[in-house]
Amino acid sequence: MRILVVEDEEGLAESLRRGLCADGHWVDTAHDGHRGLELARTRSYDAVLLDLMLPGLSGYEICSRIRADGDLTPVLMLTAKDGEYDEAEGLDSGADDYLTKPFSFVVLAARLRALARRAATATASAGGAGTLQAGDLVLDPAGRRCRRGAQDIELTAREIGVLACLMEQPGLAVAKQDILDQVWDTPHAIDPNIVEVYVSSLRKKIDAPFGRRSIRTVHRTGYRMAPDGG
Numbered sequence: 167m168r169i170l171v172v173e174d175e176e177g178l179a180e181s182l183r184r185g186l187c188a189d190g191h192w193v194d195t196a197h198d199g200h201r202g203l204e205l206a207r208t209r210s211y212d213a214v215l216l217d218l219m220l221p222g223l224s225g226y227e228i229c230s231r232i233r234a235d236g237d238l239t240p241v242l243m244l245t246a247k248d249g250e251y252d253e254a255e256g257l258d259s260g261a262d263d264y265l266t267k268p269f270s271f272v273v274l275a276a277r278l279r280a281l282a283r284r285a286a287t288a289t290a291s292a293g294g295a296g297t298l299q300a301g302d303l304v305l306d307p308a309g310r311r312c313r314r315g316a317q318d319i320e321l322t323a324r325e326i327g328v329l330a331c332l333m334e335q336p337g338l339a340v341a342k343q344d345i346l347d348q349v350w351d352t353p354h355a356i357d358p359n360i361v362e363v364y365v366s367s368l369r370k371k372i373d374a375p376f377g378r379r380s381i382r383t384v385h386r387t388g389y390r391m392a393p394d395g396g
């Protein structure tokens with residue numbers, strides 16, 4: 167799994183990083199709230215470990231903001247002592263689970279695995295989606311994996327959502343509004359032009375590096391996926 171650890175106690179952050187890496191995970195660490203939010207927004211993770219009390223932005227704030235982006239990455243909140251964590255506020259902010267310090271690494275690892283399993287099941291049943299394919303472009307929305315030929319491509323949850331909309335209907339024009347409705351939780355509150363931003367970043371990841379053009383613009387409508395992958 168790719169895991170983000172946001173923890174301002176650097177000793178703890180480092181021991182978590184080492185323990186998780188030893189278990190075979192990829193780990194990024196951040197020691198303040200702003201850096202944590204930046205990483206959560208710009209990279210794709212399977213789980214986020216979020217300390218509650220952080221300089222800059224609190225764990226609650228980070229979690230609310232990534233949820234407001236429509237990012238459903240599982241979040242495990244870490245709290246300094248029993249009672250510090252307000253379960254109602256934590257659930258409002260969109261955290262999936264919490265753990266009180268000090269905790270054993272074994273318990274943490276087990277909770278992480280449980281969260282990741284639940285998330286994978288939820289995604290699979292929500293989308294009912296198997297693997298999508300257009301030529302050599304392959305997307306597994308439930309497993310959150312994408313590749314072009316043998317090359318793995320890292321996409322954010324939102325990019326995967328947008329790409330899945332297009333790949334589910336290869337060759338057909340998909341309206342920006344339809345993409346918005348499927349991928350965003352509060353589509354009425356969002357300008358459909360935001361879809362352009364995600365299509366542009368997708369093109370930079372799945373097309374440009376390979377000299378391909380899979381996502382075609384359909385004038386005044388939206389986009390369509392070239393059935394052969396471009």
Ligand code: CA
Nearest residue numbers: 174217219220
């Ligand atoms: Ca702290």
